[in-house]
Amino acid sequence: MWSLGTARTRFAASAGVAAALSACALAPVLAGAKSPPAEPELSPRLAELAKPGVRGASRATQAKRLDLAPRGPGSLVRDGSRVVAEVGFDHGAVATVGALRDAGAEILDVSRRYQTVTVAARPAELPEIAAVTRVDGVTEAIAPVVRGVDCGGLVRSEGDTQLAAAAARAAYGVDGSGVTVGVLSDSFDRDATAPTHAAEDVASGDLPGTGSPCGTKAPVGMLDDTAGGGDEGRAMAQVVRDLAPGAAIDFATAFGSELGFASNVRALWEGGAEVIVDDVGYFAEPFFQDGPVAVAVDEVTAAGASYFSAAGNDNLFDSEGRSIASWETPEFRDAAACPGPLAALQSCLDFDPAEADDPTLGITVTAGSTLRVNLQWAEPWQGVDTDLDAYLLDAAGETVIGESTYDNPGSTKKPFEFIAWTNETGSPQQVQLAVQRCYGASCNGGASESTAPRLKVAFMQNGGGVSALEYPESSGGDVVGPTIYGHSGASGAISTGAIRYSATTAPEYFSSRGPVTHYFGPADGVTAAEPLAEAELIAKPDLVATDGGVNTFFGQEAAPDSYRFYGTSAAAPHAAAVAALVRDGNPAASGEEVREALTGTALAVGAEGAFGPFDVGGGRIDAEAAVGSLYVEPLPGDGSEEEESGEAGGEAEAGALPPLASTQTEAEEPGAVVTPVSRADTARPRTWFASHPRKLIPAKRRVMRLRFRFRSDEAPVTFFCKIDRRRMQRCGRRIARRFGVGRHVVRVRARDAAGNLDRTPAVFRFRVERRR
Numbered sequence: 001m002w003s004l005g006t007a008r009t010r011f012a013a014s015a016g017v018a019a020a021l022s023a024c025a026l027a028p029v030l031a032g033a034k035s036p037p038a039e040p041e042l043s044p045r046l047a048e049l050a051k052p053g054v055r056g057a058s059r060a061t062q063a064k065r066l067d068l069a070p071r072g073p074g075s076l077v078r079d080g081s082r083v084v085a086e087v088g089f090d091h092g093a094v095a096t097v098g099a100l101r102d103a104g105a106e107i108l109d110v111s112r113r114y115q116t117v118t119v120a121a122r123p124a125e126l127p128e129i130a131a132v133t134r135v136d137g138v139t140e141a142i143a144p145v146v147r148g149v150d151c152g153g154l155v156r157s158e159g160d161t162q163l164a165a166a167a168a169r170a171a172y173g174v175d176g177s178g179v180t181v182g183v184l185s186d187s188f189d190r191d192a193t194a195p196t197h198a199a200e201d202v203a204s205g206d207l208p209g210t211g212s213p214c215g216t217k218a219p220v221g222m223l224d225d226t227a228g229g230g231d232e233g234r235a236m237a238q239v240v241r242d243l244a245p246g247a248a249i250d251f252a253t254a255f256g257s258e259l260g261f262a263s264n265v266r267a268l269w270e271g272g273a274e275v276i277v278d279d280v281g282y283f284a285e286p287f288f289q290d291g292p293v294a295v296a297v298d299e300v301t302a303a304g305a306s307y308f309s310a311a312g313n314d315n316l317f318d319s320e321g322r323s324i325a326s327w328e329t330p331e332f333r334d335a336a337a338c339p340g341p342l343a344a345l346q347s348c349l350d351f352d353p354a355e356a357d358d359p360t361l362g363i364t365v366t367a368g369s370t371l372r373v374n375l376q377w378a379e380p381w382q383g384v385d386t387d388l389d390a391y392l393l394d395a396a397g398e399t400v401i402g403e404s405t406y407d408n409p410g411s412t413k414k415p416f417e418f419i420a421w422t423n424e425t426g427s428p429q430q431v432q433l434a435v436q437r438c439y440g441a442s443c444n445g446g447a448s449e450s451t452a453p454r455l456k457v458a459f460m461q462n463g464g465g466v467s468a469l470e471y472p473e474s475s476g477g478d479v480v481g482p483t484i485y486g487h488s489g490a491s492g493a494i495s496t497g498a499i500r501y502s503a504t505t506a507p508e509y510f511s512s513r514g515p516v517t518h519y520f521g522p523a524d525g526v527t528a529a530e531p532l533a534e535a536e537l538i539a540k541p542d543l544v545a546t547d548g549g550v551n552t553f554f555g556q557e558a559a560p561d562s563y564r565f566y567g568t569s570a571a572a573p574h575a576a577a578v579a580a581l582v583r584d585g586n587p588a589a590s591g592e593e594v595r596e597a598l599t600g601t602a603l604a605v606g607a608e609g610a611f612g613p614f615d616v617g618g619g620r621i622d623a624e625a626a627v628g629s630l631y632v633e634p635l636p637g638d639g640s641e642e643e644e645s646g647e648a649g650g651e652a653e654a655g656a657l658p659p660l661a662s663t664q665t666e667a668e669e670p671g672a673v674v675t676p677v678s679r680a681d682t683a684r685p686r687t688w689f690a691s692h693p694r695k696l697i698p699a700k701r702r703v704m705r706l707r708f709r710f711r712s713d714e715a716p717v718t719f720f721c722k723i724d725r726r727r728m729q730r731c732g733r734r735i736a737r738r739f740g741v742g743r744h745v746v747r748v749r750a751r752d753a754a755g756n757l758d759r760t761p762a763v764f765r766f767r768v769e770r771r772r
Helices: 023-030 044-049 059-066 094-102 123-130 165-172 198-203 232-243 258-270 292-302 408-412 568-585 591-600 623-630
Strands: 082-089 106-111 116-121 135-140 180-185 221-224 248-253 275-278 306-310 326-329 361-365 370-377 387-393 400-404 416-422 429-438 455-459 466-469 494-500 516-520 531-538 543-547 549-551 556-559 562-565 687-691 696-699 703-712 717-723 729-731 734-740 742-752 762-770
Touching (some): 044 059, 044 135, 082 123, 094 106, 094 116, 135 408, 165 568, 165 623, 198 232, 248 258, 275 568, 306 568, 306 591, 400 416, 429 455, 494 568, 568 591, 568 623, 591 623, 687 762, 696 703, 703 742, 703 762
Parallel strands (some): 180 248, 180 275, 275 306, 494 543, 696 762
Antiparallel strands (some): 082 135, 326 455, 370 416, 370 455, 387 400, 516 531, 556 562, 717 729
16 A cells, blocks of 8 residues: 655665565466465465564565565564454455454454454464455455645645635625644654654644644544555645645545554544545555445545545656656567566566567666565456465566565456556666466365466556666557556546646646456455446546645754645545535535546646646646636525415424524643544534425416425534526525516525534425416
8 A cells, every 4th residue: 555745755864675585485386386385365475474583584584485574565564563454355354343453453443344354463374364264365465655814824825826716705795614634644743753743733733633723622533543544645635734724624544554544534524624634555555446444435425525535656767858657558468488486377468569479578667666566467356366476587588586476366356456666776686577377176265277367467567667678658458557456446536646836737647547447346344346338548646736835843854843745645635625615615515526636627738738637637727717617606595585375375384393402612632633533523513494385286377486484403504505507605594585487496504603514415405386
């Protein structure tokens, strides 16, 4: 998994993976078959880790033995002395939790939908966990990379000006009030070495909370700050604060597990966040269908949320300006033979789109950089028939220096392989990637020999590390370049690319490009999704927003008390903050209306829009135009006029709920910004018609003046009315309007003083009928 933070590789100091495997580790390869794990249910890496000689070794040595990075993106997710793993079941996952605990597992997340339990376990306990009844497979988790008074605080991101957020606030009087922005990232206030901490950011006005000089007292709400450690989430919250100073902010970690991430997406929405933003992606999220996080994103956006996801920092250019961040082929092509040390393997991929056979793909890795190879193929989760394995060879093709050999059909049930390898030399090094198709009795899952699916290799480099690719151009059906994937490629997500705070002519060079193509329905449970009737091409990213803006502690130091936050991790919260301004200007706007406002008013990037939809989506956000496109003025007749008698008026609607006392105000808790907090008022008001005309109104004239009165179970509230096909607008508790002959509909919603909006409008349909 990844967190899309600063474009420079934040973990460049990590020690590398070994330059060669031991002869013992290579023996199974030379035999032409995968070595079966000690416990069949354990992944090859976990089986290796469970061995006494490996589990007692240093983390750097373990990383070399497992072909993973020793720390940071592409490393094992750890919880102290424990490693995090996903335990899959065909059925009965929930009922087996007790048995997993008895085997030594600490339970982190239980997904009935995906029949998967995420656990933390000591390496020595892994075989016993794998032996629990009904366990179908145990797979390691791979660490992600990260993807009131407006007083401004100590520093303010330049995105406030670049995206015209300051202009929007001035023109329309919006500041995000009444809107909650949910932030998902690594952590919020867990980095002991950070230059500032949350309490200091509150004191300087860069975050809301008790003691802020900006007069805002509600602290950032902590739903879950139990994982991660880089505090990138706090930097994202500062961005939201800069552009939408009146918005409430909630935080939940996206680290720990992919399913835990999906759970926290839903938790933020259920907790009241109508705008949600993340900068995290898990390497195993599928390329060719929606995975669990994307399913959660699509659910909350269908319910009305605006969801922003960092597009990624994975775009790569070679010396000739060609985008080389991925390589994809429409089907597995058999090479005449496997390369050197893999000669005994059954079948290897031919990378050459022309007539010649080439069983390896040359990749040039810059000095000191970690190569992260993400191999996936077009088969659905839980329905994998093909077993592909990935191997890295040295430049001469004579030594295996890394491998990934999951039992895809039988254990993981995911079309996914991953290798991390570090160039520990002082100069660029070329490595060779080989992909074998394993089938028959020699493979643990008994994979099919007849399948030859579409496959894609992406290099998840977070801003650099790969300078050349042997086949750098799309040719013969092969496609080179696109790297947006996972939930950032979901239809419901607004995938956000980056443009530097000082630029107008081009997006950041590292900002991931699209498009995304799906061939299967969403991975939603333990049953394989059906193929789509036709492939779905999804244009991504959706837009671009500022990166490189200043904050108080995170990224590259720019000046005393000032750091620059680069990457699409910075761009996404800028976009989310503008969405909060749009929703403040029209609290009744739907998520789709907010999306259209942002993308439809965005500015072209480059001369005459030189960059297209797969580079920048709709373009660079223009907050003033986006707010203006949906902004609602108060309706005339907002409650100041007295109700008149007669003339088609109506009595109170039968069964109308009586008004209740208003809910209590927010609790103030000194220091709450660094501890879990909850807002006192998170309940959404209910709205109904206190009086309205009859449903069939006989009219002697072509136009009738009709009156409506509204009520809510909270006070005070602001009402928003939508009459027929007109835009939803602010209105009073009573309105009087003229209606012509025909059918009509009036919708009304209430928003309380804490900003909670009734998500379901009260609706009254009626007809005016001309009678002489």
